[in-house]
Amino acid sequence: MVDIDGARLLASLQELGRIGALPGGGVCRLALTDEDKLGRDWVRARMAALGMEVSVDGIGNVVGTYAGTRPGPPVMTGSHIDTVRTGGLYDGNYGVLAGLEVVQALKDAGLRTEKPLAVAFFTNEEGARFAPDMMGSLVFQGDLALESALGVKGIDGTTVAENLERIGYAGSAPVGANRVDSFVELHIEQGPVLDREGVTIGAVDGVQGISWTRFELTGVSNHAGTTPMRMRRDAGLPAARVACFARDLAREQGGDQVATVGSMNFQPNLVNVIPNRVSFTVDLRNTDESILAAAEERLWAFAAQVADDEGVEWKRESLARFEPVRFDPRIIDLVERSARGLDLPVRRLPSGAGHDAQMLARMCPAGMIFVPSVGGLSHNVREHTAPDDLVAGARVLLRVLLELAGPATAAASPGRGKAGVVC
């Protein structure tokens, strides 16, 4: 039975992690930097060595295709290899290298699947240098025009196009009209659920919808000692009330609803002065669009009410709004079955973070496999996943891909005939 080589997978993660390694641990390979180029070159060379046909599209997405015994749209896996400024070894890279490990296992066993098997890495998933995040997969899928993406200026003022040219990844493969049979992304959870519960595999059932609102409250600054309570227009109070309400709302909605007040700014921010200007943000997420929309409505209505009660002017601004994504039920089932077939503890859970798979879900059946993040740490040089869990996740990926791509058979020559079923 074909199997992945755990040691080889772990070694490849370490090897890619040396490109852009930070002195104290962790990795910095911001999208389209020289470090990203070195990482890309290294992965592309591995694809070529596996006999994959490698294409680079106009936004720099790289797809390596391992031919199947029949032609047609590929079953695709993959993720991204760009990192945040203080990234870890596994975020994104794991999904790409596990995909290549699956291909290597097949190749070593002299096998091919029925459908072609593609491993992709998408440009600028993190969004740490260029906005929006998930840029490459969004262009690949077709909802973001290539020209728009190419014109985006990054944090250093240079454009995506300039950097693609500079590092040699402005490819010619078309975007926006790709055909993909199905897509499965293997990724670290980036949250604490699996680790906390001792579950090895997450069958990701969707990606939470995101609503980011920034509130700005304007009251009247005054002396904290000489201004009676009834004469105040304290911009800080509605902010505090909304922060409490957001938490209560999330608890009340239950399920996977989360609400976070992450940013809060008081002016003039002095112990003995009533604040006249307070801004703060509320991050709401839910896998159900109608619940998310209802939560927004309740939050906004509450904010309006408490601001009015305090005689404080308020305005709100939407910083981001993404509808939730539901992954394909058959793929979710398949991930669960594959984990159980390997005697691995598995549970369904939503993804709280965004992933390339959610863009691919707009064009084909898609799903994700999660493995635990120790302590839930993410976007942090201390990001970690136990080696056994990394290997287990890759094994689940192998099973899922083989089922999606059809029986693995002895490979005579690509795209023709077939021999006996091996797995």
Place this chain on the structure above:
Amino acid sequence: MVDIDGARLLASLQELGRIGALPGGGVCRLALTDEDKLGRDWVRARMAALGMEVSVDGIGNVVGTYAGTRPGPPVMTGSHIDTVRTGGLYDGNYGVLAGLEVVQALKDAGLRTEKPLAVAFFTNEEGARFAPDMMGSLVFQGDLALESALGVKGIDGTTVAENLERIGYAGSAPVGANRVDSFVELHIEQGPVLDREGVTIGAVDGVQGISWTRFELTGVSNHAGTTPMRMRRDAGLPAARVACFARDLAREQGGDQVATVGSMNFQPNLVNVIPNRVSFTVDLRNTDESILAAAEERLWAFAAQVADDEGVEWKRESLARFEPVRFDPRIIDLVERSARGLDLPVRRLPSGAGHDAQMLARMCPAGMIFVPSVGGLSHNVREHTAPDDLVAGARVLLRVLLELAGPATAAASPGRGKAGVVC
């Protein structure tokens, strides 16, 4: 009947306000600066011109004494002439110049009170350059050792002693053993109560006790999307809950209890990251020490509870704590009576801000007279009080001082004999 000259009082306020005037309006005469020296010289010259005996003590407090018909401890009035960085014309200066106007009125009428009448201006009331505020009156009264005060370093690193020497106000009059018959300070309210209620005179019944607490909460930073509510240790939530509680507490205690959350700092302060470190302050004030202490206890207990509920570590630090001051009931009555005698609307109210009078209250019967601050604005170049109100306040001061210092009689020579009662 002896009366103050309103136009002369207003002109003197304008004249002193030209020293250290700011380009866009307002005044900056930080304590013991060159501007403060010029202001001091100007006031001292006026005292001398009125025939007052001028003394300067070791901390730079200046007392001008207009002799009575009998020797003995003086009835004292006055305030301060230092300002904050963006001060107005009246804060402090008004009390000093109104005191001199009272003396001028007596002198012009050829009158003296029975007891000596002293007008003082105390060093560094504002505390904007050197801590603590009310430094001069605290040293004058004896609870702060002269040596300690002299050694205080200001915001520019130089000491009080160096600056007193530099500007020539390191005087030789003794501190800490002064005898004062009684003290009345005339001051702008610095709050909105009188202005809002259309009342001209405030009979100040006390100064609120102050409790400043700084809380520091330490939770765990994590991804706003991937961290379920039940797994959070959000340092922002207890801060918000305490801010709401502080308001509820003040409303519930009622009376003159005030509670202000003026400063709030989130880390890392990002929309999609649960804050791991939040610091904030609570400013509690009450004229009743037992109520203030009870409010502190309830606040602290609540903070401990909500931090524990959230699994967040917390510590608190006291930034300031002053017990409330109750002014002398006879002086409060006298202020009320004097205002009514002039057909001026009057009400009792506490002072939310600190004043030199609260230090003098530790050594003699003391009280204060307030006039309205338009819009309650204070420590602001837009600080304003209507001219009529300034004049009205000075008239009340005159009546109060005459009653405290005994009948004003035609002044033959100071400290002896007396003629017919004039007022």
